[in-house]
Amino acid sequence: MGLFKKLLVGFFLLVLIGVVAIFGMQYYYDTAYTKVPVEVKSETVTGDVFYLSHVLEPGKYKITADSEGTVEKITILDESGNVLTESETNELIYGSTQPFQVRIDYKAPVNVESYTVSVGIYRLEKK
Numbered sequence: 001m002g003l004f005k006k007l008l009v010g011f012f013l014l015v016l017i018g019v020v021a022i023f024g025m026q027y028y029y030d031t032a033y034t035k036v037p038v039e040v041k042s043e044t045v046t047g048d049v050f051y052l053s054h055v056l057e058p059g060k061y062k063i064t065a066d067s068e069g070t071v072e073k074i075t076i077l078d079e080s081g082n083v084l085t086e087s088e089t090n091e092l093i094y095g096s097t098q099p100f101q102v103r104i105d106y107k108a109p110v111n112v113e114s115y116t117v118s119v120g121i122y123r124l125e126k127k
Helices: 002-032
Strands: 033-045 049-052 059-067 071-078 082-086 091-096 101-106 115-126
Touching: 002 033, 002 091, 033 059, 049 115, 059 071, 059 101, 071 091, 082 091, 101 115
Parallel strands: none
Antiparallel strands: 033 115, 049 101, 059 091, 059 115, 071 082, 071 101
């Protein structure tokens, strides 16, 4: 029983360390980098839509998406359109040494004709 308790405590300790690391990285990027706007847009749309950026230069970027409906996912694509990574959040920090594109999928709210979506792509530059 003693070994089981140690393993359980160790597991929860690792989970706690992971959560702290994620928030620590977010705080680091928010304080140590300046956000330079690359593309910031807001638009009123109808139905399910997606946004596809132009090809972005290599570097670190903060990508934010907002909607009166639902932001389904943020997808990072290479120049050929192949999926590199996906995130089901409305905010993502992504760094790459290769050019890439951003695709954001929006889902319309129920019983609403038109709604507003917005996207922000910011290049992160060291302060």
